[in-house]
Amino acid sequence: MSFGDPNNPYNPYNQQSPQGQPNYGYPQQAPQGVPQQHGYPPQPVQPYGAYPPAPMGFPELAHWGQRVAAHLLDGLIIFGPVYALAFADLAIRGDSEEPPVVVAAIGVLYLFVMAFYQLYREGKHGQTIGKKVMGISLLRERDGSPLGFGLALVRKIAHIIDSMACYLGWLWPLWDEKHQTFADKVCSTVVIKANRG
Numbered sequence: 001m002s003f004g005d006p007n008n009p010y011n012p013y014n015q016q017s018p019q020g021q022p023n024y025g026y027p028q029q030a031p032q033g034v035p036q037q038h039g040y041p042p043q044p045v046q047p048y049g050a051y052p053p054a055p056m057g058f059p060e061l062a063h064w065g066q067r068v069a070a071h072l073l074d075g076l077i078i079f080g081p082v083y084a085l086a087f088a089d090l091a092i093r094g095d096s097e098e099p100p101v102v103v104a105a106i107g108v109l110y111l112f113v114m115a116f117y118q119l120y121r122e123g124k125h126g127q128t129i130g131k132k133v134m135g136i137s138l139l140r141e142r143d144g145s146p147l148g149f150g151l152a153l154v155r156k157i158a159h160i161i162d163s164m165a166c167y168l169g170w171l172w173p174l175w176d177e178k179h180q181t182f183a184d185k186v187c188s189t190v191v192i193k194a195n196r197g
Contacts, residue, residue: 059192062136073130082107123152137194158183
């Protein structure tokens with residue numbers, strides 16, 4: 001008696017269906033309410049390196065231009081007033097030998113407060129001021145929730161990876177399927193189009 005013999009009781013294809021009819025070469029399905037075993041029903045196999053399709057209703061991803069514009073706006077909001085303050089102080093003081101201690105202290109304090117505020121907004125709401133103006137939002141890839149302050153900070157630090165290798169990570173969203181930078185991939189985040197309101 002061989003394995004392929006239809007009379008072999010150990011042949012997995014020689015089982016009766018619940019209606020008493022032979023299965024004719026197909027493995028028996030699990031009864032209703034019992035989870036399928038051994039990969040049945042077969043799941044679609046994604047090619048190596050391919051991403052699974054986005055779930056229905058998944059928001060549209062932000063394009064690279066929107067992300068760059070938001071980043072430039074955020075930089076202007078954080079650094080613009082500091083430079084304006086420094087130039088105003090230089091114009092007022094002229095050739096004075098005295099160091100600008102007060103102006104420098106105000107500038108550094110503003111930098112820290114505004115950087116913290118922007119990071120807080122990004123973690124809590126998914127939008128810095130620049131992202132809100134551009135109508136985009138940063139969210140967790142797995143469930144679409146905001147990152148929280150800690151992960152937003154880790155993502156900012158992870159942008160160091162984007163700057164390595166000739167700033168290739170900053171350009172990666174141009175051809176990446178999910179429009180992610182290297183920092184987005186490390187932190188499992190996506191930038192989507194969102195309401196400006």
